[in-house]
Amino acid sequence: MKTAVFWGCCILADQLGYEMSVRETFPKLDLELVDLRESVCCGDPVKSINDFAANYLGARVLALANQTGLHDLFVPCNRCHFTISEAMNTMSQNQKAGRKIRELLKEEELEYNPGVKVWHTIDLLHDCMGLQKVKKAVEKPLKGLKVASHVGCQIIRYSDLGRVDDAENPSKLDELIRALGAEAIDYPEKLDCCGSALMHSHIDSALSLAGSKLKALQALNVDGMVVSCPDCGLMFDTRQKDTATIVGIKLNVPVLYYTQLLGIALGIDEKKLGLHLNQSPIDHLLAKISA
Amino acid sequence: MSLTDLMTMATPNLESREKILARLCGRDLVNCFQCIKCTSGCTALKLLELRPHEIVKLVNLGFVDELASSDIIWTCATCLKCVQRCPQKASPYHVIVALRNLAVEREAKVPEGYLKAVSQILETGLAEPCRKIVTRKMETVDRECLGLPKVCNPKESFQAVFMKAMEEKP
Numbered sequence: 001m002k003t004a005v006f007w008g009c010c011i012l013a014d015q016l017g018y019e020m021s022v023r024e025t026f027p028k029l030d031l032e033l034v035d036l037r038e039s040v041c042c043g044d045p046v047k048s049i050n051d052f053a054a055n056y057l058g059a060r061v062l063a064l065a066n067q068t069g070l071h072d073l074f075v076p077c078n079r080c081h082f083t084i085s086e087a088m089n090t091m092s093q094n095q096k097a098g099r100k101i102r103e104l105l106k107e108e109e110l111e112y113n114p115g116v117k118v119w120h121t122i123d124l125l126h127d128c129m130g131l132q133k134v135k136k137a138v139e140k141p142l143k144g145l146k147v148a149s150h151v152g153c154q155i156i157r158y159s160d161l162g163r164v165d166d167a168e169n170p171s172k173l174d175e176l177i178r179a180l181g182a183e184a185i186d187y188p189e190k191l192d193c194c195g196s197a198l199m200h201s202h203i204d205s206a207l208s209l210a211g212s213k214l215k216a217l218q219a220l221n222v223d224g225m226v227v228s229c230p231d232c233g234l235m236f237d238t239r240q241k242d243t244a245t246i247v248g249i250k251l252n253v254p255v256l257y258y259t260q261l262l263g264i265a266l267g268i269d270e271k272k273l274g275l276h277l278n279q280s281p282i283d284h285l286l287a288k289i290s291a
Numbered sequence: 292m293s294l295t296d297l298m299t300m301a302t303p304n305l306e307s308r309e310k311i312l313a314r315l316c317g318r319d320l321v322n323c324f325q326c327i328k329c330t331s332g333c334t335a336l337k338l339l340e341l342r343p344h345e346i347v348k349l350v351n352l353g354f355v356d357e358l359a360s361s362d363i364i365w366t367c368a369t370c371l372k373c374v375q376r377c378p379q380k381a382s383p384y385h386v387i388v389a390l391r392n393l394a395v396e397r398e399a400k401v402p403e404g405y406l407k408a409v410s411q412i413l414e415t416g417l418a419e420p421c422r423k424i425v426t427r428k429m430e431t432v433d434r435e436c437l438g439l440p441k442v443c444n445p446k447e448s449f450q451a452v453f454m455k456a457m458e459e460k461p
Contacts (some may be wrong), residue, residue: 009418012434012442016424019439038445040416045408046457048365048391049401051314053456057412082371094316097461104456108448157371160380167375193334193370200404201365205338209368274437276426283427 001128002032003072003119004065008042008080008230014238015230017274021259022076022121024272029129029137033074036064042080043087045200052097058087059101062118063110074119078229079197081120082154085161088114120155121228121258123164126172134179139267141181142289147261148185148222149173150213150236152229153193176258177226180265184226189216196231204246210235211243214253224254224285226261233257237280254282264289294345297361303353307393311350314389314461315382322379323347329373329383339366343373343383350386359394365402396460413453416445 011019026033043057061084065073075081091098091112105112125134151170156163165172168191174184195209214236217225227233235243237255244251256278263273264286275282312320327344335341341363349358358364364387373383395401408418421442423433434442 013417013419013421014424016434016437016439020437023439035440037443038416038449039442040445040449041408041412041418045405045418046412047388048405049395049409050457050459051388051392052459052461053453056456056459057453100459101456104452107452107455108446153370153372158374158382191372193368195334195368197369198335198339198366200408201402202339205335205366206368208338209334276428276430277424277432279427 001030001072002034002070003074003124004036004068004070005033005074005076006036006042006061006065006080006084007039008075008077010079010230010234011077012039015233017260017277018076018230018233018257020272020274021257021263024268025259025263025266028266028268029125029133031124031129034068034070036061037067038064040064042077042083044079044083047083052100054083055087055090055097056101056104058084059091059112060105060110062088062116063105063112065116066111066113071115072117072119074124076121076228077231078120078152078155079231081118082161084118088118089161120164122151122155122172122176126176131175131179134176134262138180138265140265140289142261142265143181145182145223145285145289146185147177147182147224147226148187148217148220149177149190149226150194150232152227152232155229173226173228173258177261180261182261185220185222187217187220189213194232194235196235206235207239207243207246210239211247211249211251214240214243214251215247215249218251218253222253223288224256224282226258227255228258237278240280252281252284254278254285255280256282256285294342294349294361294363297357298349298354301354301357304356305353307355307359308350308353310393311355311386311389314392315385318380318382318385320347320351320381320386323351323381324379326378328376328378332372332376334368334370334372335366341366343387346390347381347383347386350390355390355393358390359397360399362400364390364394409457413450416449417442
């Protein structure tokens with residue numbers, strides 16, 4: 001399968017391990033990625049300033065995808081996926097805004113196409129490729145590894161918009177983890193938010209939210225946390241030390257992207273998966289896998 | 292200042308209320324019956340004292356001007372649990388976004404992070420700049436040395452059209 005890919009800002013600027021592991025693992029599952037002609041924002045931070053302009057940016061991403069001639073667009077970021085989905089919703093439900101957005105796009109010789117299907121890492125692997133295909137590709141089953149998934153918020157809510165999993169009891173990421181031979185645990189804080197949206201306005205509160213979740217997970221003695229959104233990765237992995245300072249506890253929770261874990265199970269070299277970029281202590285987890 | 296303090300002696304402004312309703316594109320705000328499902332699941336309740344059911348009620352009563360100038364509308368973590376769980380589809384999240392947009396229009400105080408993101412998008416197309424990254428072993432790396440493709444900025448025409456979109460009012 002061939003699909004266009006839209007990375008958003010956070011992955012391209014900061015969460016390079018996610019990008020590297022996607023680029024390494026997807027071809028092994030017969031998924032070919034085609035980058036859009038330019039790297040732009042999906043509109044997420046603009047929503048709070050001007051909702052119309054955010055929808056314009058979201059629709060613009062779809063218009064750029066339309067240029068590739070492909071009917072599938074892969075969006076690995078939860079926030080981008082949500083913003084683009086809301087833009088699609090606006091284009092179909094709000095005639096006035098839809099017309100204005102089409103006119104603006106025309107000024108750049110871009111054309112919106114409602115027929116583009118937007119995918120996220122979770123549903124592209126779980127629903128489109130399928131668990132069997134993932135299972136079959138595994139070379140190094142991750143037996144004995146116990147991890148906790150963090151699905152994030154905007155990829156499962158709100159359901160009316162068409163999201164990738166159940167809003168209150170998401171299970172697909174756990175199933176994908178189990179397909180690699182690892183164990184995925186259930187825990188009371190599973191649906192708690194990473195707080196990343198508050199980094200624009202209330203940094204301490206944002207870090208406190210992420211830190212509280214990590215603290216709860218640490219008490220459960222898991223081998224690590226698995227994420228599939230760059231904002232969640234930024235909060236739980238990159239900023240883990242800062243979250244520890246805020247909640248006043250030493251935190252040692254290995255955090256990695258699902259695609260990095262997948263890459264390990266597929267037998268791909270650690271450096272190619274960007275595992276040296278993770279800031280959380282993932283060496284424990286890597287040692288357990290290779291033991 | 293707490294919401295109760297803000298509302299003391301305030302009078303409803305039905306014109307401002309209409310402005311918010313117009314932005315909600317048919318979401319049935321008026322049907323909120325204060326079941327408090329939104330507030331009981333709110334991510335920002337514990338740390339930042341956001342009570343979404345109060346926001347919806349206050350907008351319904353017409354206390355929009357007070358809300359638009361209050362810090363409380365900037366405490367939402369956009370986890371969307373309130374949208375999901377509202378039995379009347381009143382969607383406090385969308386009310387909060389509408390209030391934020393109105394606050395911007397009225398040139399009220401807006402958290403700098405958002406304004407920075409917008410000016411960054413105008414400049415480069417992306418909301419944050421690509422930077423060098425330090426690995427766990429303290430080596431400095433960038434996209435190029437990791438073998439990742441170059442980030443392509445949008446064409447020049449983008450800036451002018453984006454500015455036009457930013458001037459659009461509902």
